[in-house]
Amino acid sequence: MEMIRITILYPASVGARFDMDYYLGVHAPRALSRLGGAVESFTVDVGIHAPPMSEPLFVAAGHYLCASAEEFMAAYLPHAAELQADVANYTDIKPIIQVSEVRLVIPAQS
Template sequence: MIKVSILYPYRENGRFDTEYYCTHHMPLAAKLFGSALKGWSVDIGVNAGPPGSPPPYVAVGHFLFETMDAFYAAFQPHADTLLDDIPNYTDGGNGRILISEIKVSV
């Protein structure tokens, strides 16, 4: 199983519409990815550890796929649609991508 994470760095005075991201963008991606997608979730940054510190990331979206090939096959036909939606929820541009292999899940 692999996890595709899109990390959106925190920026002071940056715009990130978590409501839109959670209720429109991520469900849109899930619909477009179809049965290849095994699950998804969103993390909203709270802080960096010490009380009152800004989080390193304002949000992180996660998608689960069986393989990287399954991810690429699901994403590539819809890349333009999803990338074109980014300005609707952030003025920070594309997030940083991390593709990881899940070794342990509890």
């Protein structure tokens, strides 16, 4: 079964504001309640440093797993203004949106 992932990336930059508690506790649950059954799952990556890099490239990334981009957009568009207005409550970062086809790679058995 093919799936689509909608990823919202929040690039790290000096002085940028991102309230992770608000994002995880308010914004993400609000978005999921509005999107309903169009979302199979939602995960969040929280950027951390990893040697040899001193800082993460992204503060956070939210990943919506969906059956199709069309199904996601049909659920999102009626709530777009509300959800976009809420972004200012947790960040001043301009997000980058990536839509990807998810491919499963199964490791070879030894």
